[in-house]
Amino acid sequence: MEGPNDTVPAQFVPITRRTRTFSHGSRVRRTPTRESQKEMNRDPELDVNLPYRTLTADANIDEFIVESQTGEIAGPVSEDGKSRYKLVTFKPNDPENPKNWSKLYKWYCTMVVAVTCFVVAFASSVVTADIKGVQDQFHVSEEVGLLTITVFVVGFGVGPMVFAPLSEILGRRIIYATTLLLAVIFIIPCAVAPNIGTLIVCRAIDGIAFSAPMTLVGGTLADLWRTEERGVPMAAFSAAPFLGPAIGPLIGGFLSDAAGWRWLYWLQLIFAGVAYILITFTVPETYAPTILSKRAKKLRKETNSDEHVTEQDLDLRPLSERLRIFLVRPFQLLFGELIVFLISLYMSVLYGLLYMFFVAFPVVYQEGKGYSASSTGLMFIPLAVGVLLSAVCAPLVNSHYLKLSAKYDGKPPAEIRLIPMMISCWCIPIGVFIFGWTSYPRLHWAGPAFGGFPVGFGFIFLYNSANNYLVDSYQHQAASALAAKTCIRSFWGAGVVLFTTQMYHRLGYQWASSLLAFIGLACCAIPFGFYFFGAKIRQRSKYAYSGDDEEQAVKG
Numbered sequence: 215m216e217g218p219n220d221t222v223p224a225q226f227v228p229i230t231r232r233t234r235t236f237s238h239g240s241r242v243r244r245t246p247t248r249e250s251q252k253e254m255n256r257d258p259e260l261d262v263n264l265p266y267r268t269l270t271a272d273a274n275i276d277e278f279i280v281e282s283q284t285g286e287i288a289g290p291v292s293e294d295g296k297s298r299y300k301l302v303t304f305k306p307n308d309p310e311n312p313k314n315w316s317k318l319y320k321w322y323c324t325m326v327v328a329v330t331c332f333v334v335a336f337a338s339s340v341v342t343a344d345i346k347g348v349q350d351q352f353h354v355s356e357e358v359g360l361l362t363i364t365v366f367v368v369g370f371g372v373g374p375m376v377f378a379p380l381s382e383i384l385g386r387r388i389i390y391a392t393t394l395l396l397a398v399i400f401i402i403p404c405a406v407a408p409n410i411g412t413l414i415v416c417r418a419i420d421g422i423a424f425s426a427p428m429t430l431v432g433g434t435l436a437d438l439w440r441t442e443e444r445g446v447p448m449a450a451f452s453a454a455p456f457l458g459p460a461i462g463p464l465i466g467g468f469l470s471d472a473a474g475w476r477w478l479y480w481l482q483l484i485f486a487g488v489a490y491i492l493i494t495f496t497v498p499e500t501y502a503p504t505i506l507s508k509r510a511k512k513l514r515k516e517t518n519s520d521e522h523v524t525e526q527d528l529d530l531r532p533l534s535e536r537l538r539i540f541l542v543r544p545f546q547l548l549f550g551e552l553i554v555f556l557i558s559l560y561m562s563v564l565y566g567l568l569y570m571f572f573v574a575f576p577v578v579y580q581e582g583k584g585y586s587a588s589s590t591g592l593m594f595i596p597l598a599v600g601v602l603l604s605a606v607c608a609p610l611v612n613s614h615y616l617k618l619s620a621k622y623d624g625k626p627p628a629e630i631r632l633i634p635m636m637i638s639c640w641c642i643p644i645g646v647f648i649f650g651w652t653s654y655p656r657l658h659w660a661g662p663a664f665g666g667f668p669v670g671f672g673f674i675f676l677y678n679s680a681n682n683y684l685v686d687s688y689q690h691q692a693a694s695a696l697a698a699k700t701c702i703r704s705f706w707g708a709g710v711v712l713f714t715t716q717m718y719h720r721l722g723y724q725w726a727s728s729l730l731a732f733i734g735l736a737c738c739a740i741p742f743g744f745y746f747f748g749a750k751i752r753q754r755s756k757y758a759y760s761g762d763d764e765e766q767a768v769k770g
Contacts, residue, residue: 263433265382265503265526266690267539273525277301278502281308289523299523302510304502310509312437312500320438323497324447327431328454330394330489334424335458336465337401337482338366341417342572343466343587347475352410357712359410360573362417364708367569369421370428371704374697377426379540383526385504386430386437387497393426394490401486405479424486427493428455429700437500445609453605456673459568460598460666463575467591543691544698551695552751553687553744553758557680558699560737562706564642564676567730569707571597571666573714574649578662578723582655593663600670604638608674628686628759629748635679635741641672643734650727683744687752689759 264278277287282303289299304311312320341348345359352358373393381389400419407413431451439447466478499505506524513522547554575593579585611634618633619626645668652661684699685692718726744751752758 261436262685262690262692262696263436263501267543267693268379268382268536269525270528273528274301275525277303277506277525281306281311286522290528298521299528300521302506302513302522302524304506310505311502312505313440315438321447323438323500324435324450326489326492326497327427327434328451330390330427330493331431331451331454332458332461333482333485333489334428335455336462336485337420337424337458338363338370339459339462339569339572340466340478340482341462341475342576343463343591344470344475344478345576347470348410348413351475352413354410356715360711361414363569363572363711365414365418366421366424367704367708367711369418369423369704370425371701371708373422373425374429374700375541375544377429378693378697379536381426381430381433381501382503383536385499386434386501387494387499387504389426389430390497391490391494393423394486394493397423398483398486398490401479401483405476405483427489434497434500437502445612449605449608452608452674452678453601456568456601456670457598459572460594460601460670463572464591464594464598467587467589471586471588540694540697543694544701547688547691547695547757548698548702551688551755551757553748553755554684554695554698556740556744557684558702560740561677561680561699562703563733563737564673565703565707566710567642567646567669567734568673570710570714570730571669573711574718574727575662577715577718578649578653579659582653582723583659585659593659594666596664597666597670600667601673604671604674608678611675611678627749628683628752629745631679631683631686632741632745632748633679634675635683636745638672638675638679639734639738639741641668642676643731643738645669645672646727646731646734650724650731653723653727679741687748687758691757 261279264275266275269275272290274287274289280287280303283305285305285308286300286302289301291298304314307314309315312323315323341362345356345362348354348359348362349356377389377393397420400416400423403416404413404420407416431454435444435447435451465481469477469481503524503526507526510522510524510527514520548558549555571594576587576590579590579593580587614633615626615630618630622630645665647665648668649662649665652658652665680699681696684695688695717729720726721729
């Protein structure tokens with residue numbers, strides 16, 4: 215029978231060899247960091263939200279995922295060899311373990327974080343309903359008015375590079391509370407902005423601050439639900455990031471027509487304020503390493519002994535070295551790994567398309583058909599319905615994956631994750647072609663609107679498949695791969711809104727949309743290429759996991 219240290223997963227480790235001295239003089243030595251590391255073993259208990267990037271290579275992750283009757287497992291021997299540390303764990307049915315909370319309370323916490331995610335996504339798009347009002351108020355060009363969207367979305371790419379490592383060190387609750395409070399505060403100067411400079415700067419700060427909840431919500435759900443329970447909660451959550459942008463122009467259109475563009479920010483303030491109160495004062499800390507660290511500190515005080523610790527207490531890297539791993543590694547994967555680069559490129563195209571719609575719909579309906587902002591907002595309803603329908607279907611996709619996984623004795627190749635992507639990738643160009651070629655001003659309004667339905671339906675399947683493929687391919691380094699994807703897609707989404715109007719004016723509604731559809735059509739080759747050749751690419755990769763593929767090749 216394996217002991218707690220027999221199944222240690224490969225992780226990043228410190229850059230220099232260091233030791234730590236506790237108050238009673240005992241010390242523990244850790245392993246130096248390797249600059250690169252290929253994933254050699256599949257971790258059956260993989261949870262990308264655990265601090266793999268923060269801890270050393272010999273850290274015992276079982277501390278965070280195994281329950282013990284005594285509430286502790288044997289830790290490493292101190293450097294002097296005279297004592298052994300005790301790693302604090304959860305006990306069976308431990309009330310402090312979020313996974314043991316009542317199902318009703320876990321669902322409450324799930325809905326709070328999902329609503330928070332919806333509010334953040336809503337805030338990114340609701341202002342698109344009345345860019346014209348900002349232009350007229352401050353006498354600026356459309357491009358300058360659109361910067362209020364651009365700088366906000368840039369913040370979505372920049373913020374996670376800082377907030378993700380901080381959450382692994384400080385916990386989730388303090389990051390939620392501080393960033394949401396900052397976001398709420400800086401919505402106010404947006405609403406009362408006396409000039410365009412104030413509006414743009416405060417929107418940039420809001421984008422960075424709001425990026426933290428978007429970064430942490432997935433991890434919070436993983437904290438709450440066991441693997442076999444996550445299907446429905448994750449489906450409920452997965453709709454929020456895409457439903458928010460679809461609903462934003464709908465509500466914003468009616469509000470801006472009735473009360474003007476400043477009320478778009480007052481509405482954000484109300485929504486964000488409610489989300490801040492709910493998540494700060496009604497959702498406790500859910501991150502296991504932080505909960506156990508507090509428990510270990512309490513035990514040390516009660517016993518007057520330093521033997522009760524967590525792996526985070528024994529990790530001695532200074533913040534600067536941790537940040538080096540968090541900030542450099544994603545770009546090493548992005549530009550050094552073909553899988554990460556092409557998947558990130560595809561997700562960037564999709565993210566850009568989503569934000570281009572916020573500009574293209576007003577061009578088609580307000581300029582072309584003479585509709586008001588409120589009427590144009592109604593045209594986003596089919597897009598929202600597509601998102602909701604795909605969320606409903608998400609558990610079916612997960613069930614299908616589990617059946618395929620059973621055929622591989624629970625160790626399927628990562629490429630199995632691409633099957634939903636290979637099917638849903640066609641939805642995007644189909645929807646955009648419909649949108650484009652029914653956008654003639656003389657044609658009925660329903661054509662372009664219903665073109666949004668297949669686009670909304672395809673988004674969730676594509677994003678979930680991409681995330682799962684990166685996780686299965688890069689195992690403990692998946693968090694860095696996902697960070698690279700998030701960063702590059704945000705910068706692309708931020709940039710495309712600045713030239714969408716000009717593109718539609720110069721190419722015409724039909725061919726501008728067709729250009730986007732053809733790009734989406736070309737990207738359909740990516741999942742098929744990786745499905746057939748991904749295993750060989752991973753074998754030659756510097757980082758990706760390919761162990762099971764090699765084992766299957768030998769068996770074959």
